[in-house]
Amino acid sequence: MIAQDRLIQITQRFQYLEAAMAAGSDDIAALAKEYSDLRQVVEQIETYTRLVDELAEAEAMLDDPDMAELAAEEVPRLKAALPEAEAALQLSLLPKDAADARPAMLEIRPGTGGDEAALFAGDLLRMYQRYAEAQGWRVEIIEEQATELGGIKEVVAHIKGENVFARLKYESGVHRVQRVPTTESGGRIHTSAATVAVLPEAEDVDIDINPGDIRIDTMRASGAGGQHVNTTDSAVRITHLPTGLVVTSSEKSQHRNREIAMQVLRARLYDLERQRVDSERSADRAAQVGSGDRSERIRTYNFPQGRMTDHRINLTLYKLDQIMQGDLNDIIDALTADAQARMMAEMGT
Numbered sequence: 001m002i003a004q005d006r007l008i009q010i011t012q013r014f015q016y017l018e019a020a021m022a023a024g025s026d027d028i029a030a031l032a033k034e035y036s037d038l039r040q041v042v043e044q045i046e047t048y049t050r051l052v053d054e055l056a057e058a059e060a061m062l063d064d065p066d067m068a069e070l071a072a073e074e075v076p077r078l079k080a081a082l083p084e085a086e087a088a089l090q091l092s093l094l095p096k097d098a099a100d101a102r103p104a105m106l107e108i109r110p111g112t113g114g115d116e117a118a119l120f121a122g123d124l125l126r127m128y129q130r131y132a133e134a135q136g137w138r139v140e141i142i143e144e145q146a147t148e149l150g151g152i153k154e155v156v157a158h159i160k161g162e163n164v165f166a167r168l169k170y171e172s173g174v175h176r177v178q179r180v181p182t183t184e185s186g187g188r189i190h191t192s193a194a195t196v197a198v199l200p201e202a203e204d205v206d207i208d209i210n211p212g213d214i215r216i217d218t219m220r221a222s223g224a225g226g227q228h229v230n231t232t233d234s235a236v237r238i239t240h241l242p243t244g245l246v247v248t249s250s251e252k253s254q255h256r257n258r259e260i261a262m263q264v265l266r267a268r269l270y271d272l273e274r275q276r277v278d279s280e281r282s283a284d285r286a287a288q289v290g291s292g293d294r295s296e297r298i299r300t301y302n303f304p305q306g307r308m309t310d311h312r313i314n315l316t317l318y319k320l321d322q323i324m325q326g327d328l329n330d331i332i333d334a335l336t337a338d339a340q341a342r343m344m345a346e347m348g349t
Helices: 004-022 028-061 068-093 114-135 164-171 254-281 320-324 329-347
Strands: 104-110 138-146 152-160 173-179 190-200 214-219 235-240 245-249 297-302 307-310 315-317
Touching: 004 028, 028 068, 068 329, 104 114, 104 164, 104 254, 114 138, 114 152, 114 164, 114 173, 114 190, 114 320, 138 245, 138 254, 152 164, 164 190, 164 329, 190 254, 214 254, 235 254, 245 254, 297 320, 307 320, 307 329, 315 329
Parallel strands: 173 297
Antiparallel strands: 104 152, 104 190, 138 152, 173 190, 214 235, 235 245, 297 307, 307 315
């Protein structure tokens, strides 16, 4: 049962925000954001309380001879609708991840498996690019190092759009592939892996980087060839001395490279801070979906069987071709639902 006091407090806060905005408060931007966040919750509260009131009225009418027949029809309908409304309200009351609406940084690197791992890393990048395109998002490749066989040594991409981090945050971890490499003449199945990290974009107010904590080096861009190799020292490498984090960017403009590298560095530092806060908040964080543990094997892509298995929620889908083409909604929806169910259980709702 949902505590009525909490629903009243939320409704009163929403009404206060509405009045403050109408009065022309100086802090209109912050008020508007909170108002927007609460609107969906208040709509769910109104739907739920209306059903509760209607059910109480219908049950009271059962004792009225003139209204009993109508009430007898209404009571089952209202009772059937109430659990769904209550579940939707509970879902809307869950704590929101402040980073959910943000753009994200996607980082992919090959793990064990040599050239095959690098090729798989490239396959994962294309999978996420196709998914992003279907969502109407924009993908900007910030840093990419390719191999001679067309694989990827490392790639960092900036994905912009609505609720990017909310949809991709459970992708972080080790992705394992089982397939026969194109270079394998004996037809043997090989197992290799790539790591994926999805970081919410950090704003300047999130992370304050002390200029004395970073070392900036310029260097000549290098890679497998093409646009990533030039003859001037335009590439930038930034080292964050307190953490040892190193970020590079190899665009043609040195000034632009500094901006990009600082943007990636802020995202990584923000992610470290989020992990620290999460670990303090939950002693069993490692067992939770979306823990962000980069060493956790989260998924296996088995090409001979056309099968994808997400090990965190024991989800198996036999549509690997579609998944590699960017059809990720079934996986992401299932992971999101599982995370919400866990959160509800923790809150005791």
